[in-house]
Amino acid sequence: MNSTPLVKAGILTVVLVAAAVISWELYVRSKGYDTSYDDDPALWSDKRKMVYEPADKSTVFIGSSRIKFDLDINTWESTTGDHAIQLACVGSNPVPILENLANDENFKGKLVVDVTEGLFFSTSPGNSRRPNENMKYYKEKTPAQQASFHINHLLESQFVFLNKEWLSLGAQLDKLDIPDRPGVYHFHGFPSDFGRVKFNRQEYMTDKMAADTNIQNKVKNIWVTIMKASKEPPASGTKLDSMLNAVKVAVDKIKARGGQVLFVRTPSSGPFQVGENMGFPREKYWERILSVTGCQGIHYADYPAIAHFICPENSHLSQSDAIVFTKNFIKILSEEKGWKFSKPVQP
Template sequence: MHSSTSNSDSGQLAGFKREVPTKPLFSLVWLAMAASFVIFIGIEIHARNSGVVPSRANDMIFWNNHRLLLDDTPKNTTVLAGASRITFGFDLDTWEDEVGNRPFNLGLHGASFIPMLKDYALNTEHNGIIICSVAGGFTFADSNAFFVERIGKAVDALEASRRSITVRGHGLTAELLQARFAALNVDAYSPIQILRDTFRPSPRTNERAMFFVPYTYRHTEDNQDMFVVDFSDPFHLQEWDGMHKNVLTYLELGKPRTARSVVDQITTYIETIERRGGEVVFVKFPTSRFMKDWEDRRFPRDKYWDIIIEETGCRGFHYLDNTNTRDLFPPDGSHLLPLQAKVFTRELVKFVYPED
């Protein structure tokens, strides 16, 4: 009787034996890398021909890295704080040409200037001018609103961001790659944006779009936003209108703060900055269409802007008070086009540095 191991005879196993094939592993790796490179170059060429430009991702990791750069700037650097109106409406090149130094833009989409002012006062020794954009819906938003908490948490976690390998590593790779290649423009090449651009859906009754900013602008390395379209295409305006109406829906969920409650909060920060020799300047950027109607109704000038200026004693530049800015009409309702931003910035320079 055969044992249970009799099947292990070499003669019987010979038919199941197979040599491990030898393949040019490194050649395959190089071939795959070369193919990927060619595909990437093809996408880059297509992107450039389609008008897509390199753009940094406009997210909190970018803002965290950008904020940390402020610590290495001269103490008298002009700093900008506020929501997206200041990233679109303030032209850094124009200010630099007129004044001789380049401002540092801390602006963030959907953010209040208040946490930024607090950070500037308490976490830096800077003694220059900080220009704060007063955007009613964000400046006077309820403190529990998610976009208010977002910037507040980012400011409170600055030291954690400074030590974070993820945050710092992302900043380095994005600076080397994303800032240079249009094919890495996450807004232009996101699946959602590609589908919307391809099929161009019409808005439905009471539709509220998901919270995203359509690809119609570029976000630069120094945190400036510039439209790459002129809104002659109605679809671009439709997308921004949908996004803005969505934002207003969130803003209306909470009861807005009073101007005096904001003054009570920021007075200490202003005094701290002024003791160092610095100055706080408030600015009101142009609005239009339904955005202007909404702000005028919800945040009338005499009950908000005028009180901020009167109670703090700070200088304030309101676009309606200047003959060259009062007629600026942001097509999307809230953000200036590049040429409009240059006009606004030149007038702001004249206000901040009046000729003797």
């Protein structure tokens, strides 16, 4: 083969690929996208390895998407002087991660467990899939994967189009509205303005989402569809007892090593809140977590400073409300729960 045509083809390829990437990058920036990290097992593992930091300098958070949206990590860290390690997983039951930390003899720190009852008391394997994948990756990660993670971080911090959840080929195809056969559930994904992920794994709602009721309604409809699709009744009786016992066993292990565990119920509103209160009455679920484990707890409804929020799509706080929530959450921890931080918390 004469090499010249191949070289010419190679040069044309470089030019076309560069042109396509630059055009796509400029286009997505013009559409208001900004940097968002892939919240994959590699990012989770990067945070998981931080849980051994001294207990008086850091706090670990586990739960589902609410604590990822509602805890503003910049506010937490600037107010307390402590590091916030976010290990919550969206749409997931946090108990597998709680047990993972409990079984890790080297974890002796402070732990905040976010409770979204529909997920916390779920036995559906789908709700544990993401935590299990993350923990498996953390346990088995290879040096090559760690190196790739750092290169990926560098690229994701520079290129907005590197956004797997909203802008990848698969995500774009999923947006196509193609009719399905009866009985088939097709999740088209959340609206792309719903949220962005920071490198510290905090998620935040975009300003467009917080302002646009059309987008909010789309997300509300997704919640309704998910709730209707869920065939799992709220746990009760011996099943609930055994779940709570498993949580107690895990919490006791952490406490026995000098660790500290606190449960938090973050805000929800509208029909979501009504549905949760009906399906998971507070006295039967939330109160029992606290009584069985003997842990402290903060339920948003008990504190006027964090009880007044309206979640734009009924389940998560907007970015500005997350800052207010975090400030008040820290105050409650400091003033009412006796938590100590590196920096004194202003009354």
